[in-house]
Structure formats: C-alpha cells, structure tokens
Amino acid sequence: MTERPFSRTHDVSLLDLVDRLLVGGVVIGGEITLAVADVDLVYVGLRALIGSVETIERDLGVTVTASGPVLERDAL
C-alpha cells in the first residue's frame, strides 16, 4: 500500500493525502484537533511544500498576493 505505483509526484500525493485526511474520513464525537481555520492554514502551508505559485493557485484555490496568501472560502 505504501508504494503508489501510479502517483505522479510527491506534490500531487501530498495534496491528495491532505484532501482525504482533512476533508474526508469518519468524524465521531465533538473534538477535532484541527478547527476549520487550522485546516485553512494547512492549505496555505502547503504552498511552501508544493512548487510554483501557479500550481498552488490552480490546485488549492489560493490567490497569492504581494502581501501574502489569501484563501478563498470556496477553497475548502
């Protein structure tokens, strides 16, 4: 399972992982470590891990401005 024979790049795998771990999966009880605001930050943090600004903007729905990344609400 750990090998991902047809994943293209680490970047895409990481993005797919985060999409699943933070948005999918079962939730029980009321407590979750990552509040919605924290999830936003994770996506913004991915910017540092995943290559170009264009990729981020396209894949994550983040608009990167001179003053820093601005996350659009529909990004999640």
Added chain:
Amino acid sequence: MSDAGRLYIYGIVDQVSGDLGLGLEGSPLRVIKAGRVAAVASEHVQAPESGEERFWQHEAVVERLLEEGAVLPMRFGVTVADERALKRLLRAREEEFVGLLEVVRGAVELSVRAELPAPEPSRVGGDDAAAQRSGTEYMRERGRALRSVEQTKEQLHEPLKDLARRSLVLEARTAHGFEGAFRGAYLVDVERVDAFARCVESLAEKLGGEVSCTGPWPPYSFVDGGAR
C-alpha cells in the same frame, strides 16, 4: 484506561489481529471494541499536532489496518475523552459503521485529477470582429465552450465510474475558474486497480490535457455517512 490522556482515533474496523505497532508520537496502538466494531487508537496527553509528517503517520496506521481487512479511516485529528466515551460513540453508530465496512471491504480509493483542454471562444474574423460581436453572440459561444468541456469531463469520468464500485466527482478547486479542472474519487475493487490505471492512461491519451491518478488510498471519501 488511565486518566492520563485523550484517545486519538485512526480507524474503525471489525477485525484486527496481532501486533499493531505504534501510532503518532510513538504511542502504542490499542483496540477498543464496542459491539461488532472496534476503534484503533492511541493515548495522548496532548492532542497531536498537525503537519506533513504526522499526516503520513496517520495514513501509515490506516494503511496497516487496510492490509488486514476493511477499515473506515478517521479524519485527521479526531480525539475522544476516554475509552468509555469512545465505546458510547461507537455503539451509537454501530449499524452505520457495520454497513459502511461492507461498502468498502475489498476495495481501495483512487484519486484522479485532470486539467482538460478548455476551448477558448473563437476569434473568427480577428480581434476587431470579436470586439464587435454582440453580447448575445459572446454568451452563446461561451455556452458552447462550457458544454464542450463538460462533455470532456464526462468522457473521462464515465468509463472510470464504470470500473468503480462507487464514485464521486469532487469540487476541483480553482482560484481562477479554470473550467477544465476535474477531480474525482473512485472506490475500486482491489482486483480492478490495474485495469483502472490502464483506463486512466488510455483516457489521458485520448482526451489530452494533464491527468494524474494517485492511490491506492484507504477509502476516506466513501465513509462519511453524510458527515462530510
């Protein structure tokens, strides 16, 4: 259960064997049973922080469970107060979890992302002519272009959907409204993973654009039971 810490949960299973090893922060994994299901968890005084390394650690535990049988992966970061609370929560949704375990048993999740060619409105007659076109004509052309890219998405999704047990077209997040963006999740029988991969390859060739597939993943996108 000591009163030392909260339980961080990785997944829900209905059978588990042998040594589970360690979870986040090297904390040993435990199985907490309730009725016909069980949660795999580790105990933490402070809720584990997030971060890429921890995401992969959570994933590694769920993948180990997947190798043993059906698993409902938890979202990252779910903790409950103690064993008693966890058992109560499991019992409350036992039927739902038993049902979902059957939905995902013997299958894995595959992810497909694509950037399909999105046609530009035609520029017949050059820029001047385009500038003189009426708004109605422009909108008509836009409509045609959008229908065309929607058809391309269907040409990608339909054959993959047919190979999958279940499928979802997810929101392809694009900042600038790139209409060719596509994202799908597919629950695929383990025996059909290779066929699925071949199908993705041939569709990528046929449709052009960028198509990427990752997996196999635990079935994160197919266990929400309406909670998403």
